[in-house]
Amino acid sequence: MASLNQCLASLARLSLSTPGRPIITPAIPKFLIPSATAPLVRHASGGGGMRKRPAKKKKTYKTYKCWDLSEVEQFSLCDALRYLRAFEVGRPPAVVKYELAVKIRTQKSGPVIRNRIRLPFPVKTDTRIGVICPEDSPLMIEAQQLGAVAVGQESLFESIRAGQIPFNKLICHVDSLEALRKAGLGRILGPKGLMPSTKTKTITSDLKATVQELIGADEYRERDGVVRMAVGQLGFTPQMLSDNIKSFMELLKQDISNADENHPKALDEVVLSSTNGPGFSLNGSFHPTDPKLKPEHLQSVM
């Protein structure tokens, strides 16, 4: 405390220096003199000196950013395919996929689009289904007949806990719902996206309808304002791809128009790309702009 008093005293003396008297310019630089840096006027706040400005707040947006697309070149489906097939030449056609990314004008908060579609030409055919239903019931036999790879209740839970998951889709019959809740498998199944829920329509009382919907059905959901979906294999003809894209877009438009009033959504951009190719913004037309090019030319063996 004493040191502070001394300091204040010296400051007071400095501030009392009478004007008119010649001031001897000190040999030390000005910024080292305490009076030059230390504030002579004290505020009531007692903070003294430079108060820290609050960090500039970053502007936040409620909606995902959408760009002005007037400058962006857009392609017809066949034109885009011509380029994509050039990028994918010499690749195994079963491996390379055509992908569609649909940008949506939407708020960052609120419900997201989530649905399932059965494309006219399925892209992947490796759906393996597991069914949870009471053991030794007619349901179990029905599920096996429908082609499920794993059926059961407690035995299935045991194998899941042991890490044996031979399926990539899991559905649950209403009768086994209570058992599933008690089993507490959410930790294992949740991260894999396998946990049955009414939201994903994987808790059902009609096994047959659900299994048939799941086989050859692909799920899509909106993430960060974009819905992505594989819509074709490299070997598809332009017509097949067009059918797939059309049926997908029809369903997606329905989803968009069904969106909650408080969280309106709108279609912004449709981009087609392939596994190794760039993304082409589609303009919605099918035919190539080059008169020499026919859609039939784009279905040769890759």
Place this chain on the structure above:
Amino acid sequence: MVGVIRRFNQLKALVRIRTGPGAAVLPQDVTRIHMEFAHRMNDGHMGPRKFWRDALPRLKYWNPAVPMVVNRTTDNNGPATLTLYFREPGATLASDMPMPSSSNEGFAKAPAPAQGERVVTIDMKHRRSEAILKEFMDKSGAVAVKPTPQDELELREAEEREARGAIDRERIRKMYEEAKRERAMIAQAQSEAAAIRASL
């Protein structure tokens, strides 16, 4: 989603597919092309791979209807050949000739020529892709596509954009390295201080 500007620039660079080595229109009598080479470059399989990477996409762009099949094997002692199939003058070919699709595992062997077809092979082993392309152009009779003035303009723009990009990348790299160096120095000083404090 990939940003609009990045995608836009990639589409601007499509001029690289329309022009450059391999941008050529094949004559009508070339029915299909088959390539076979190994995944790895040892024993002279580098040139074929470069040809596939550089020239074949351009050929595919200008001849979308011609099947171009690549068979990649794991056998570096094996051959590296390019097979050109020609229609014999006056012959009509079936529209659906048996042709395997490209394979990563060496399953797509070159098919035997169909009735009314002849075959020209190019040995690609131990050769650079430019040499392979030259022989390919000679033997196939392909006509190179000249870039239009618009293409040349876009090509120049793409080059300028890449040059600017290289400068910017260098600038950002330096910035990051500086920040990293500073962080390392602070961490070292802190650890030294902790050591001194511990020894007291």
